[in-house]
Amino acid sequence: MTIRLLAPAKINLGLEILGRRSDGYHEIRTILAAISMADELLAEPASATSLDVDQHELAGDDNLVLRAAVMLGEQFPQATARFALRKRIPAASGLGGASSDAVAALIALNELRQLGLTPVELERYAARIGSDPPFFVRGGCALASGRGDVLTPLPAPASLSVVVVSPNVAIPQKTATLYGALTPADFSDGKRVQANAAALTARLDDDLCLDNAFSRPLYALAPSLRLVSDALHVAGAGRSGLSGAGPSHYALERDPERAEAIAAVVRAKLGPEAAVNVHRLIASGVTVHTYCSG
Ligand code: C5P
Secondary structure, eight states, rough: EEEEOOOOOOEEEEEEEEETTTTSSSEEEEEEEEEEEEEEEEEEEEEEEEEESSSGGGGGGTSHHHHHHHHHHOOOOTOEEEEEEOOSSSSSSSHHHHHHHHHHHHHHHHHTTTTTOOOHHHHHHHHHHSSSTHHHHSSEEEEEETTEEEEEEOOTTTEEEEEEEEEOHHHHHHHHHHHOOOOOOGOOOSHHHHHHHHHHHHHTTOOOOBBBBHHHHHHHHOGGGGHEEEEHHHTTSSSSEEEESSEEEEEEESSHHHHHHHHHHHHHGGGGGEEEEEEEOOOOOSEEEEEOOO
């Protein structure tokens, strides 16, 4: 049996950092929203775990698919599989691709090896891999607090198109570097994200505050990224933001045709410097897409 899973990307609808915690992490508030851009993970039972990736530079023991399988294998020695990962989500771009892939591996092993893990248990395993993975077990839309792993489900905004712009800018050790570049002036009390959560609960998504505390250190580190934000504005995007610690930016649009028109203008402006695509918000996380027996 081979199973095929779709591991979606996420965007952050606003992100605030409250301060540094005693465990070295930062206390955050953000709204995570899953989008239709997705990696594909194929998995079949094998006596040892292996991973084939269609992007050579992402192969290796650091890949979170392998780290997830090794971690689960410590508890369940039978949790082994042959994985093939087809990347569609740009790597290290603030869209959570590697975290989503890790959760897809956990869910694949849970299915293939009938481990019987519940979503809550899968979230606990996911939290051992990193701060971002737990969200992808259920996906949809959620308020994330703590280090990003404490989740409160929210209704997903209905029928919004998302123009995703992923510039080809690589920042070594991006997440740790950007957290390390924060100063107390970047910290805030979390009320804007709380207000976003309240608005989404009331099914009002027009007034979301999309400010992201990583904007200042990111633009300081890579000033050319301001061009991405500028290109979205010039193209007519009304609501845009930075996803995670970047460098991906996005715009929210109610009208899908307008989203495509904005994407075309940004694509023409940025050329090969960025991947620009239109997606939509989705109500799920990692999904087991098809079962093939044989
Ligand atoms: O959780 P994850 O392993 O992805 O985090 C990578 C690094 O980012 C951490 O080692 C830490 O330096 C930083 N981080 C943080 N606060 C968070 C999440 C991550 O300081 N909430």
